[in-house]
Amino acid sequence: xxxxxxxxxxxxxxxxxxxxxxxxxxxxxxxxxxxxxxxxxxxxxxxxxxxxxxxxxxxxxxxxxxxxxxxxxxxxxxxxxxxxxxxxxxxxxxxxxxxxxxxxxxxxxxxxxxxxxxxxxxxxxxxxxxxxxxxxxxxxxxxxxxxxxxxxxxxxxxxxxxxxxxxxxxxxxxxxxxxxxxxxxxxxxxxxxxxxxxxxxxxxxxxxxxxxxxxx
Ligand SMILES: [Mg+2]
Numbered sequence: 615x616x617x618x619x620x621x622x623x624x625x626x627x628x629x630x631x632x633x634x635x636x637x638x639x640x641x642x643x644x645x646x647x648x649x650x651x652x653x654x655x656x657x658x659x660x661x662x663x664x665x666x667x668x669x670x671x672x673x674x675x676x677x678x679x680x681x682x683x684x685x686x687x688x689x690x691x692x693x694x695x696x697x698x699x700x701x702x703x704x705x706x707x708x709x710x711x712x713x714x715x716x717x718x719x720x721x722x723x724x725x726x727x728x729x730x731x732x733x734x735x736x737x738x739x740x741x742x743x744x745x746x747x748x749x750x751x752x753x754x755x756x757x758x759x760x761x762x763x764x765x766x767x768x769x770x771x772x773x774x775x776x777x778x779x780x781x782x783x784x785x786x787x788x789x790x791x792x793x794x795x796x797x798x799x800x801x802x803x804x805x806x807x808x809x810x811x812x813x814x815x816x817x818x819x820x821x822x823x824x825x826x827x828x829x830x
Contacts, residue, residue, distance in 0.1 A: 615819040617826070618801060618811040624731045624827060626785030628776060628804065630794030631737040631747060635720065637816030641713035645739075646686060648707035653695065668693070683798045687738045687769035697767045701740045704763065708743050716752035723820045724756045730827050732783035734759035736775045736792075738799075741765065759783055771803035780809075793823065 629635055632642055647661075654664035668689055675684045675692075684692075690700050724733060733756055737744045741762035748754035759782030766774045780787045791810035794800020801811040812823060 615815060615822060616813045618805055618813065620810045620812075620826070620830065621789050621791065622830075623789050624791055624810070624830060626734060626780055626783035626790035627727055627731050627827075628734045628736055628779045628783075628790050628792045628809070630770075630792075630796070630800040631735050631739065631744060633795035633816060634793060634800070634814055635735070635748070635753070635817055636714055636717065636751060637818065638713055641710065644713065645704075645708050649686065649690065649700075649703055652703050652707060653690065653693070683796060685738055685769050685799055687763060691769065697763070697769070701764045701767070705740050705742055708739065710743065710747040710750050714747065714750045716750070717817070718752070720751060720817060720820065721753050721756070723824050724753050726824055727820075727827060728756050731791075732758045732785060734761065734779040734783050736761045736770060736779050736800075738763050738769050770799050773803060773807060776804050776807055776809065 650665050651661055654661050672684050672689055741760050744760045744762050759779050761775045761779045780790045788808040792804030793812045795814050797813050801813050805811045
């Protein structure tokens with residue numbers, strides 16, 4: 615875990631979903647595999663050939679952008695898949711219930727956080743997948759705002775998504791903290807918007823963040 619910046623007063627916590635509110639390698643992998651498999655079928659390529667093209671595009675993009683990472687959503691857009699198509703594929707193919715289960719530890723940590731600040735999720739999945747994921751984890755009712763791929767039809771990192779989450783929480787951006795597992799996608803832009811930012815290794819870091827918040 616790495617704390618980049620903390621506001622003096624916190625009224626909103628803006629979480630990434632995958633790798634942040636749960637840690638599950640197989641589910642994370644499933645999400646990539648089903649999308650790449652669909653794209654491969656559309657292009658008449660093998661899965662391996664399609665994945666090779668995607669990996670190569672991301673590698674070249676990172677090289678041209680000082681080592682920054684590109685989300686799979688933005689990679690698919692660059693490869694000619696319209697964002698509405700990406701939204702449909704994700705809604706249809708991604709299956710959180712097959713991998714995740716209620717997390718009572720997460721629930722107790724988030725409940726305590728909710729006493730201190732409003733909770734939001736900003737995710738590169740559509741809102742229906744985000745709701746199903748939070749519901750499966752047993753924490754949907756704790757969140758006051760969900761901003762998804764279909765909210766503005768843009769993929770993170772995008773300023774609109776983070777600012778909308780703050781607005782929905784009725785919090786000023788400078789009183790929010792973005793919490794996520796990918797610096798380039800979840801943290802860098804919120805820091806530029808004046809928000810706090812905490813990079814996590816996974817859901818197991820959340821109790822430590824609660825301790826930090828309780829001491830502010
Ligand atoms: Mg993530």
